[in-house]
Structure formats: structure tokens, C-alpha cells
Amino acid sequence: MVKLKPDTAKTLLALHGRFAVSLGLALYVLVVTGTSSVFAKEIADWSSPLATLEHPRLPVGLDQGLRAAAATVDPRYLADVSAYSGAGGRIVAFFHTHELRPESGKFEEIGVELDLDPRSFTVLERREGWSEDIARLNAAPGLASFITQLHVRLHIPAPYGLLVTGVLGLALMVAVISGFCMHRHLLRDLFKRRGGGVSLLAARDRHAGAASWILPFALVLAFTGSYFSFTDSVGLPALARVAFAGDEVRLVEAIVGVPPAEDARAAALADIDAMVVDAGRRGRTVPNFVLVERWGRRDARVSVFLEPAEGDLTSPTYVYGGTDGRLVVAKPDFGLVPSAGGKLIELIFALHYGNFAGVSSKIVWVGLGYGVSFTALTGLLLWCRRRAETPAWRRLNRAVHWVGFGLPLALAGTPYGFFPARAAGIADTQSWMTAAFIIAAVFAGALAATARDMTRVKYLLLGLTGVALAGLPLLRRATGGTDWPDALAGGLAAVVALDIAFAIAGIACFAAVWWQSRLATSRPA
Amino acid sequence: MSPTATKRHFWWRTLLAGPAVCLTSLAALCGGALWVPQGAAAINHLALPLVLFPAILAALFFHACLDRSLIRVAAVQGSLLLFNALLILRASWSS
Numbered sequence: 001m002v003k004l005k006p007d008t009a010k011t012l013l014a015l016h017g018r019f020a021v022s023l024g025l026a027l028y029v030l031v032v033t034g035t036s037s038v039f040a041k042e043i044a045d046w047s048s049p050l051a052t053l054e055h056p057r058l059p060v061g062l063d064q065g066l067r068a069a070a071a072t073v074d075p076r077y078l079a080d081v082s083a084y085s086g087a088g089g090r091i092v093a094f095f096h097t098h099e100l101r102p103e104s105g106k107f108e109e110i111g112v113e114l115d116l117d118p119r120s121f122t123v124l125e126r127r128e129g130w131s132e133d134i135a136r137l138n139a140a141p142g143l144a145s146f147i148t149q150l151h152v153r154l155h156i157p158a159p160y161g162l163l164v165t166g167v168l169g170l171a172l173m174v175a176v177i178s179g180f181c182m183h184r185h186l187l188r189d190l191f192k193r194r195g196g197g198v199s200l201l202a203a204r205d206r207h208a209g210a211a212s213w214i215l216p217f218a219l220v221l222a223f224t225g226s227y228f229s230f231t232d233s234v235g236l237p238a239l240a241r242v243a244f245a246g247d248e249v250r251l252v253e254a255i256v257g258v259p260p261a262e263d264a265r266a267a268a269l270a271d272i273d274a275m276v277v278d279a280g281r282r283g284r285t286v287p288n289f290v291l292v293e294r295w296g297r298r299d300a301r302v303s304v305f306l307e308p309a310e311g312d313l314t315s316p317t318y319v320y321g322g323t324d325g326r327l328v329v330a331k332p333d334f335g336l337v338p339s340a341g342g343k344l345i346e347l348i349f350a351l352h353y354g355n356f357a358g359v360s361s362k363i364v365w366v367g368l369g370y371g372v373s374f375t376a377l378t379g380l381l382l383w384c385r386r387r388a389e390t391p392a393w394r395r396l397n398r399a400v401h402w403v404g405f406g407l408p409l410a411l412a413g414t415p416y417g418f419f420p421a422r423a424a425g426i427a428d429t430q431s432w433m434t435a436a437f438i439i440a441a442v443f444a445g446a447l448a449a450t451a452r453d454m455t456r457v458k459y460l461l462l463g464l465t466g467v468a469l470a471g472l473p474l475l476r477r478a479t480g481g482t483d484w485p486d487a488l489a490g491g492l493a494a495v496v497a498l499d500i501a502f503a504i505a506g507i508a509c510f511a512a513v514w515w516q517s518r519l520a521t522s523r524p525a
Numbered sequence: 526m527s528p529t530a531t532k533r534h535f536w537w538r539t540l541l542a543g544p545a546v547c548l549t550s551l552a553a554l555c556g557g558a559l560w561v562p563q564g565a566a567a568i569n570h571l572a573l574p575l576v577l578f579p580a581i582l583a584a585l586f587f588h589a590c591l592d593r594s595l596i597r598v599a600a601v602q603g604s605l606l607l608f609n610a611l612l613i614l615r616a617s618w619s620s
Contacts, residue, residue, distance in 0.1 A: 008591055015590060166579075173583050226579035235554060235575045242555040242613055243571070255568050334572060339564045341572025348576065 004181060016178040020379055021396070023171040025403045026154070028376045030168050032407055033151035034225070035369030038354055038362050040144040044087035045494035047418065048140040049482055052490035054118040056280070057085030058287050063272040065121030069093055069114050070295060072123075077111040078295035084288060087140035090124060091116040094131075098249065101130055107249065108132065115140065142429040143418045146437075147411065152228075155434075159233040166229030172222035175379075180215055200385060202519075207378040214371040221372065224352035257319075257336045263299040270325030272302060279304035279318035282330065298323055305333075313350040377404045398448045405461035406444025408509075412468035413440035415475060423479040455520065459513050466513075470506025473499035534595065541598050542589035549602045550582045556609025559616050 004012070020027075036043075045053070062083060070078060079097040086092035096111025109131035115124040127134045135145070153161025189205075189212045211218075240251040253259060269292065276287045289305035300322020306315035316330040333349075334342035350356040354365025380400045387393035417436030421429045444461055451457045476499070477483065487495040557574030564570075585605075589598045 007593070011591055170579060170582055170586070173579065174586065177583070177587065223579055226582075227576060230578055231575050234551070235578055238551060238555050239558050239571055239575070242616065243558045251571070255571055332566075335566030335568040337566045339566035339569055339572070341564065341569040341576070342566055344576045345572055 009182065012178040012181050016175055016182060017383060019171045019174050019178075020376075021383060023168055024175075024376055024380045025399065026164075027168050027172055027175075028373060028380070028403060029154065029407055030151060030165060030225075031172075031221070031369060031373045031376060033147055033411070034221070035366055035373060036411060037144075037148045037151045038365050038369065039498075040141075040148050042359075042494045042498060043147070044141040044144040045089070045492070046498040047087070047143040047415065047476070048090075048422070049088040049487070049490075049492045049495055050090065050117070051482075051486070052119070053089045053492050053494075054085075055491070056286050057089055057118070058083070058091070058276055058290065059118055060273045060277070061119075061121055062091065062276060062290070063274075065091065065116050066093055066272060066292075067269075068121065069116065069123065070095065073112045075296075079293070080109075081292040081295050083290045083292075085118070086115065087144070089118050090140060091118050091121070092138075094134075096131070113138070136430055137427050139422060139427050139429045142422075142433065143415055146414060146418075146430060146433045162229045162233035166226050166233060169222050169226030169229055172218060173226065176215060176218045176222055179211055180219075200382075203378065203382050203385065207375060207382050210371055210375045210378065214368055214375055217368040218372045218375070220351050221369070224348045227348050228352065255334050257331055259293065260299055260301065263297065264294075265298045266296060267298040267300065267323045269295060269300055269322055270302070270320070275302050275318075275320045275325055276304055278320075278327070279306060282318060282327075283309060283315050285309040285315055292322065294322065301328070308350070308356055313356045314346040380404070397454060401454050401457050401461075402445045402448035405458050405465070406441055406448065409444055409461050409465045409468060410437045410440040412465050412472070413437060415472055416468070419475050419479040419481075455516075459517065462509050462513050462516075466506045466509030468506075469502045469509065472502040472506075537595050538589065538598075541595065541602065542586055545599075545602050546582060546585045546589055549585055549606045550578060552606050552609035552613070553581050554578050556612045559612045 066081065066083060070081070073095045076097055077095040081093065081095050083091055083093045092113065092115055094109070094111060094113045096109045096113075098107045099110050100106070101108040101110075110129065111131075113127045113134050115126075116122070117124055125140075127137050138145070149155055151165075153165055155161070156164055189208045236248055236251060240246055240248040244250045244254070272290065272292070276290060280287050283306040286307045287304050288307050291303045291305075292300065293303075294300045302320045302322050302325075304318045304320070306317070308315050314333060317333055318330050319328045320326060321328055329336060332338050332342045332346065334345050354361050377400070381397070381404070384393050384397035384400055388397065413436045414433045415436075417432035417434070418429050421432035426432065447460065448454070448457050476495075482490070482492060482495055484496055484499070486492075554574045557577070558570050561570040561573050585602060588601065592598050
């Protein structure tokens with residue numbers, strides 16, 4: 001039990017309510033899309049699979065593949081070469097350098113990005129230009145990127161989107177801390193259920209109960225999310241200005257590890273495959289990212305990043321000499337030796353993404369994430385319901401129903417823009433997904449604005465979301481997607497698993513409608 | 526308290542809990558890079574202020590909302606702002 005002075009309790013209640021009401025809907029969007037983004041990699045594999053999924057995802061042959069690709073690009077783009085396993089196991093190789101972009105006046109990566117087949121290392125797709133433009137044209141992970149970008153910056157241009165999401169993260173922190181302090185009986189609230197059916201008391205207990213369960217997780221999400229948003233939009237530029245005379249590249253070098261002294265004389269690059277295999281053996285886990293700096297020069301350096309080993313939150317990065325292939329250092333992600341600051345940043349990454357124990361931790365993170373969404377939505381509905389006599393609050397109630405139940409429909413509708421565009425060979429799938437999202441959102445908005453009975457709006461939107469989710473496996477197949485026997489033969493576990501997950505989620509929506517209608521007809525205890 | 530005084534009190538608190546908190550936190554972030562020890566990896570002075578920035582924002586915000594004395598709120602924020610601003614000014618002059 002948290003004992004507070006009456007004045008303090010009153011202020012906290014006002015803060016909790018005002019933040020929830022003014023920013024709650026945007027916060028709800030942030031949490032729902034963030035929760036959906038936990039499985040972004042699997043969604044990318046599901047939506048754009050190749051015939052087979054290679055294991056390991058950076059297979060032997062990468063060396064020859066990258067060398068062949070390097071011969072086809074402008075030599076200035078050999079300054080930095082990154083390679084990782086992208087959607088469906090495609091090897092995404094980005095040959096690039098950093099240049100000042102005239103439109104933005106900021107340094108940005110420019111170069112050639114290639115999708116390579118992980119078995120034959122033939123070029124599947126080639127994109128050239130500034131990194132932001134390339135990302136838009138990268139259709140394979142398009143569906144996952146759309147959801148992730150909605151979460152990261154609500155599709156608002158940089159840096160304003162990050163600022164907005166940072167403020168929303170803080171709002172979540174304020175709501176969680178004030179909510180925690182307001183709980184008179186935290187442990188009892190975990191299990192307390194009074195009233196019945198859809199009574200106000202029962203609704204209050206459902207909100208307080210859910211909030212009690214997810215409080216620590218919501219605080220972790222809010223804090224780590226704010227860190228990510230503010231670091232990119234405010235923190236790094238401000239620190240660079242104070243400590244590095246505005247040079248952000250030098251700041252990042254200081255945090256990640258200073259590169260060796262320059263030696264621009266030409267030299268052959270050592271075998272990348274050998275370095276990747278060596279890093280995997282040393283780290284007892286799977287390499288997932290390779291960075292070659294200063295390709296073809298005597299001062300070349302190759303860094304191999306790894307998935308966390310079993311039981312660990314992070315793995316070291318192995319840095320090799322580019323010309324002799326010898327291990328130079330096994331370093332943490334941040335700094336050259338372990339440090340409190342570096343450990344904290346690594347911890348923030350692991351806790352926000354929830355990927356420290358593979359799929360199992362991701363499933364827990366999704367469950368808790370939807371718990372936070374449920375709490376945000378029930379809190380908003382409760383706040384409106386208590387003030388239902390006032391016209392302004394009734395209008396807000398419509399908005400809460402629109403966003404609360406329209407957002408899942410719009411998200412479930414997004415693939416209905418992606419798959420047909422992909423099947424038609426359209427590179428800019430983002431526009432099609434945006435159109436599908438907006439159509440669903442406008443439909444939900446029109447319904448919420450005009451309907452008399454909000455309960456029916458809720459049932460209808462939930463039901464339509466169920467139909468859209470359950471129809472996703474069929475849509476995928478109808479637009480040329482792999483069937484299950486071929487997917488299983490090719491090791492495409494994500495295809496089968498997500499087909500089943502979407503079907504179950506669709507059924508869960510119908511079950512939620514049934515449960516809600518049953519609650520509405522049951523008598524209060 | 527008269528209605529005018531209450532209104533004035535509200536606007537002062539809003540100013541302290543909003544723009545002043547942002548400014549003070551930003552100064553603490555930048556100033557931290559100059560006074561936090563670098564550590565063995567020479568990154569603590571950069572990483573710790575970045576990591577703690579949301580916590581500083583939240584702590585100052587709650588203090589500005591909950592402390593009954595606006596003078597105390599202003600004193601805490603003012604001293605933090607002054608300390609870090611002086612450090613930043615000294616660093617920019619010496620460079």
C-alpha cells in the first residue's frame with residue numbers, strides 16, 4: 001500500500017487522467033504497434049519468403065558473394081560494407097559511404113544495396129541512392145517496416161517523429177508511476193474483482209487488475225522507449241555539439257570504438273567466411289551482421305556481430321584485421337572494454353526488443369505488450385464512461401472506440417495492400433499499405449462518428465479485425481505465397497507459424513466479441 | 526489564495542513542469558558529458574547521461590508537479606541548470 005498525502009494523491013490522479021486523456025490514444029497506437037513489431041523479423045520472413053531458409057543465415061560463400069558484388073559498384077561505396085540476413089533469408093549487402101545530403105544538410109549513407117540469394121549469391125534486387133530512399137524501395141521487408149516505422153516515429157518525418165514518440169514514452173512513464181502510487185492496495189488489486197458483467201466497478205477492477213500485473217513491464221518499456229527516441233533526436237546531436245564540436249560521426253566512433261589509424265594503401269581483403277565462422281565458434285552462437293570498413297585498403301577492419309548466446313543478454317563483437325583476418329579484439333557493443341555505460345545500453349536494447357531468449361522471450365514480450373495496450377484502452381474507456389453525461393466526453397468516447405478498435409483493424413488491413421502490390425511487382429509497397437491502412441482507419445472513424453451505440457461499433461470492428469486476420473493466410477496464398485508442404489520442406493517455419501498465429505488471433509477476436517456480449521447480458525453480482 | 530494568485534501559481538507550475546524541465550534536463554545531459562567520469566572504456570561520460578536523460582526528465586517533472594513550494598522547485602532546477610550551463614560555457618571557451 002502506498003500512503004500519500006491527500007494533496008499529492010489528488011495531483012497524481014489529475015496527472016494520471018490528464019496524460020491518459022490527452023496522449024492516451026497516441027500512446028495506445030505506440031504500444032500496439034510496438035508489440036506487433038516484436039515479431040518484425042518473423043513477419044518479414046512470413047511475408048517475403050524465398051524457397052528455402054538457409055541455416056546459418058550468414059552462410060559460407062558470403063565472401064565470394066560480396067567480392068563479386070563489390071566488383072559491380074562504384075569504388076567510393078567500398079568505404080563501408082554491411083551484410084546481414086534480411087527478409088526470407090536474403091543477404092542484404094549495403095556498399096556505402098557517408099556524404100552530406102543537400103536536401104537535409106545532414107550526413108547520410110549513400111550507396112548501392114543488393115539483395116543476394118543466400119544459396120547462389122546471385123543478385124535478386126539492386127537499389128541505389130540515399131539510405132532513406134533505398135529503405136522505401138526495399139519491398140521484401142516492407143510489411144514489417146511499415147509497422148515498425150509506425151511504432152518508431154508514427155510515420156512523422158525525422159526528427160519530429162522521434163521527439164513525439166519520446167514524449168509519449170515519458171507520458172507512459174508518468175501514467176505508470178502515478179498509477180502505481182495511486183494503487184491503495186497493490187497486491188489485492190492483482191486479484192480483486194467486484195461487481196459483474198459490464199458494471200462500472202467491474203470495469204474499474206479489470207483496468208486496475210491488468211495495470212497491477214503489467215506495471216513493471218510498462219515502466220521498462222516506457223523508459224527504454226524514451227531512451228531510444230530521445231537519443232537519436234536530442235541526445236546524440238546535443239552531446240556531439242558539446243563534446244565533439246558538432247561531429248556526430250566522431251561521437252559514434254567514441255561510443256562504438258575508435259577506428260585504427262588511416263592507411264589508404266591498397267591491400268587484398270582476408271577471407272570473410274573464415275572470420276564469420278571463427279566469430280561464431282568463439283561466441284558459441286550465430287553471427288547475424290558483418291561490417292567491413294575500408295574494403296581493399298591496408299587499414300581495413302571486419303566486425304562480426306552475434307546473436308546473444310544461450311543464457312546471455314548480449315554477445316561480444318569480434319573485430320578482425322581486414323588484411324590478415326586475425327582477431328584484433330573481442331569487444332562489447334559499446335566501447336573497447338566492458339563499462340557500466342556500455343552494459344546499461346546493452347541492457348536497454350535487450351529489454352526493449354525482448355529478443356534476449358529468442359522466440360520464447362518475444363512471446364512473453366508480446367503478451368505483456370498487449371497487456372499494456374489493454375490497460376491503456378480500458379483506462380480511457382473507464383475515464384469516458386465516468387463522465388458520459390457530458391457531450392465533450394461522449395465525443396472522446398467515440399474517438400476512443402475509433403482508435404481502440406479501429407487500429408487493430410487498420411493494422412490487420414495493411415497486408416491487404418502489401419500482398420497484391422508485391423504480386424503485381426510494384427516496388428513502392430509503402431504507398432499501397434498506407435492506402436489500405438487509411439481506408440480501414442477512415443471506415444472505422446466514420447462508423448464511430450455516426451453510430452448511436454458504441455458497443456455495436458466495438459463488436460463490428462472487432463469482428464472485422466477477426467475476419468481480416470483469419471483471412472491473411474488465404475490472402476498470402478492467393479497472391480502467390482508458398483503452400484505449407486513446400487514451406488515445411490524449405491524450413492520456412494515462420495510461414496506456417498504465423499499463418500496459424502493469425503488464424504488463432506482472428507478466432508480470438510470473435511471470442512472477444514462473444515465474451516463481451518456475454519458480459520453485457522450477465523447480471524451484476 | 527485569490528483566483529488571480531491561483532491562476533498565476535498554475536502558470537508558474539506549468540512553466541516549471543514543462544519548458545523548464547526540458548531545458549534543465551538537456552543541460553544535465555550535455556553537462557554530464559563534461560563531469561561524469563569516463564571510465565575504463567572512455568564512454569561512461571557519454572553513455573550514462575544518455576541513459577539517464579528520460580529518468581532525469583521524469584524525476585524533475587514529478588518534482589515540479591508535486592512539490593508544494595514553487596520556490597524550491599525553481600531552486601532545484603535553477604541550480605542544476607546553472608551548474609551544467611557553467612560547465613558547458615567553460616568547455617566551449619576553452620576549446
